[in-house]
Amino acid sequence: MLKRIFAPALCALLLAGCATMADRLRGSLEPPAERGYAIVSLTGKSANPDSATLGMDIANASGRVVAADSASLLTDTVFGEQGKSMAEGKLMLFTLEPGSYRVEQVWANWLEDGAWGVNRKMRSFRLAAPFEVKRGEAVYLGNVEVEMSFLPEARLRDESERDFAHVRRIWKIKDVSGVQLRPLGQAHP
Template identity: 35%
Template sequence: MLALVTACGTAPMMSGSGQMTPPDGKAYAIVALTFDSWDKDTANVSFVLQGPDGTHEYFAQAMTDFIRDAGDIPDAIGKLHLLTLTPGHYVLPSVWARWHDGSDTIIFSNHVVNIPLNQQFDVRAGQVVYLGDIHAKLNYQPSVAIVDSTARDMNHIKVIWKVPDTSNIQRLPLQPLQVPATAAH
């Protein structure tokens, strides 16, 4: 059974020293989901996560979600997800993307694609890990890549999540890839 997770991100628990501290017996995984699309209104992407607690889908919406970058750098379209996880092995099998290309013909203008990721990671209780940025390009030939957006995402954690000390966040980057999409039916 696939659980859809669309609620706003949960504020991380923090220790007295200002570091993120997961609930007892849990781990935190931080992953950015960003995208480029000409459709600034209805485009959305999601990644699927399979693990000890089942299968869940996490979304980013063009109209509402952003990741705050530092200074005058434009914010990224997407969402920085804070996942509270049971210790164990996790699989990110795919990314889904949905957008409208702006043409007048509804039949040909709505697009849905599934992009394989085939990524895996493990977490232990008490760990706080940063997995990187799953970045989808939805124009022309849709594709997905794993990119290093550590500086931007740490800025978002400090400024938006109000976490003053990010020194305990372990970088556990997903494997770099560049994958074209396949159309979903």
């Protein structure tokens, strides 16, 4: 009897606490006063995506980690245009003070089938990829893709077409023309 009473109440409470990115942004990529946004996708490929988790650390100019986020390949997806391919991972939005930063590292852990059974693998990739955030600006940093295989690696890519489609479809932002394109690892004017 108590389960039937408390289960719906617990579900409602949990759902009320889960504001979506679209709810948070309310149709605008205008950062809060005196801040800027950094947008980056973290995606991965694994033979066992149900067990794979990725994470990213953002450090300031003095090397202190000031922001971090993670993604599960089981539950997180970056959606492109409708009918086009999607990627397992997460499109992340960091609210930062104006200044110089770097994507310090990404990390991954996953299960891998081995000769003696299943093994938990963990790997971090130091990137130290610099970027800058300006007041009132949203900047797109590209995609960090982690390959979780026999020879794990992390690659930087420009996936702006796919990621901007996600911003429009999932975050409900109609106009992305104001987002500055400065993918990590590429020269910028």
